[in-house]
Amino acid sequence: MTPVPQATRRHRVVVIGGGNGGLSVAGRLARRGVTDIAVVEPRSEHVYKPLLSHVAGGTARLHETTRPQGEVTPRGVTWIQDAASDIDPEHSTVTLTGGDVVGFDHLIVSAGVQHDWKDVPGLYAALTTPEVVSNYEPELAQKASVALRDLRRGTAVFVQPPEPASCAGAGQKPMYQACDYWRATGVLDNIRVILVLPTPTMFGIPEIDTELERVVSRYGIEVRYSTELAVVDGEARRVTLQSHGAREDVEYDVLCVEPSQSAPDWLKATPLSADSDPGGFVAVDAGTLRHPRWPNVWSLGDAADTTNSKSGGALREQSYVLAKNLAAVIAGRRPTARYDGYSVCPFTVSRSTVVFVEFDDRGALQPTIPFWRSMYRENRLSWIFDRRILPWLYWHAILPGRL
Ligand SMILES: Cc1cc2nc3c(=O)[nH]c(=O)nc-3n(C[C@H](O)[C@H](O)[C@H](O)COP(=O)(O)OP(=O)(O)OC[C@H]3O[C@@H](n4cnc5c(N)ncnc54)[C@H](O)[C@@H]3O)c2cc1C
Incomplete structure (x- = not known):
């Protein structure tokens, strides 16, 4: 019989991955008054990935893409600098590569993809x-x-x-x-x-x-x-x-x-992976973002087996839905918020214009600004939004869970 790992520490909410999804959902939960949240993240530097395309294309510098992880971890959230190596959903524990075993009341998996x-x-x-x-x-x-x-x-x-x-x-x-x-x-x-x-x-x-x-x-x-x-x-x-x-x-x-x-190899090997999904992503109800088998396990972002096209834009809605649902469950209520499959792909088609595509999981255009239905057409304003405004919003409003 395999011995059950004993938790060496415990938190009410443990988030695996301090990237776009992990930090923004932790920030949103903290803003809703949820306490004792810990984020497990091995890296010292946080990268704003959309800007990497601009680095490669010659319109941004590498240093603009990164900030120290400690600086971007939302206030009131504990950062555990380590990597998860296994999840035991039956006993509500996460094993870390450093040897610690962290117990949780609720787990959020946002570990991204592997290349x-x-x-x-x-x-x-x-x-x-x-x-x-x-x-x-x-x-x-x-x-x-x-x-x-x-x-x-x-x-x-x-x-x-x-x-x-x-x-x-x-x-x-x-x-x-x-x-x-x-x-x-x-x-x-x-x-x-x-x-x-x-x-x-x-x-x-x-x-x-x-x-x-x-x-x-x-x-x-x-x-x-x-x-x-x-x-x-x-x-x-x-x-x-x-x-x-x-x-x-x-x-x-x-x-x-x-x-x-695909999903990180260690995550594929856990029982959380969707059986039907060859990529090994975490099974979730595509609306509530809750695991179908373990109700105290949740997932969002690139690591989740959702129906949308994976993107940071999708995460802005997913983190809102997940935080609202989890805060409700912690308060003893039913989770009622539902993610609708919204996603984004801003194609930078020159060094000054963007084709800004907002769409849903059925392949229909879903513009945020309803009266600007042709926003997807190549234009300069979308470039300014994508290159100048979004990075600022990312550091100051999205990661802290304000947006
Ligand atoms: C080049 C590029 C350009 C992009 N452009 C856009 C764009 O223009 N617009 C848009 O909306 N989206 C864009 N995206 C997509 C967007 O960046 C991702 O959808 C988003 O970062 C996903 O967030 P996440 O939290 O799921 O994963 P990530 O942000 O990748 O975070 C995952 C985190 O988990 C950590 N982690 C991994 N393994 C472990 C472990 N074992 N234990 C603990 N932590 C672990 C990682 O270190 C990482 O910090 C782009 C992505 C790339 C790569």
Whole structure:
């Protein structure tokens, strides 16, 4: 018989992951008067990920994306600097890699996704070469900004993987910004730009497809629809692309890859994973965000098996719903708030404009500002919101749980 781990400490609410979802839900709960909340987060630096696309595309600096974790942890919330390695929902404990076992009354899992760089043969090894970059990790985004800026001729290949992915379309953003820069500096005609997309259309909503197709043709980008990255040969600087069994070899001068993604391996191994979900994400009721089997377990953000497209925008609603429901349950009431599947993908399509897409889990446009129904069209105001206003709101209102 496996011994039951004994809790070495205990909190009313334990949150796994001090990223976008974990901190904002902890902040919202604290604002609702819930006490004794602890966030388990191993990293010392918190990263605002949407800005990494701007770093790669040359319109933000790396230092703008990070803040010390201690500074952004909401007031009144305890930060445990360690990583969870297992969850025992039967005995309401979390085991940490440092050896502690933390007991909880309620658990919120917001541990994000892992980047499966090794899914594509040759890709992980090729990351050490100067030509292979990404906007999905800080150091690779920094490398991307240099590689894209310095390219004067040749071939640049951009890859978006199949879902599940955190803000799947973000892989396209550095490409549009780089094309805008190459056009302004007069070298775009010397550069062959290829976008590898897993889907049969640019986005999957007709209005957005038309908008992005216009942008793609403006820059002369070749789109390979329904295509995936099959192999990377970093030494030969060559990729093999695969579409419905047909393979194509392409030599590159820059390869910018959004990695495949899934739930962190340790989380997949816990009983919380949805049986039906190959990505290993945490099973939840898509409306209440509560686990269907263990009512004191909740999940939100990229780690949750929800029906929406994963994004920080989705989290603004999810953290509100989860905090309201959990505070109600703690107060002895029923959880009545429901998340409606809202999500966001702001495509930066140049160094000064954005196609701001707000949509739901049925693929319908869902604009926040109802009288501005054409907000998704490429415009400058959305750029100012995405590049200037949102980062400020993130640090000052979203993470502390005010918004
Ligand atoms: C390049 C990029 C661009 C993006 N652009 C946009 C955008 O423009 N708009 C938008 O709305 N969204 C965007 N997103 C998506 C958005 O950033 C995510 O949806 C959001 O960060 C998810 O929040 P989360 O809390 O679920 O995960 P995260 O923010 O990833 O946080 C997870 C946290 O869990 C921690 N963790 C991991 N393992 C453990 C463990 N074992 N124990 C404890 N803690 C652990 C991690 O260290 C991390 O801090 C983008 C994402 C990326 C990568």
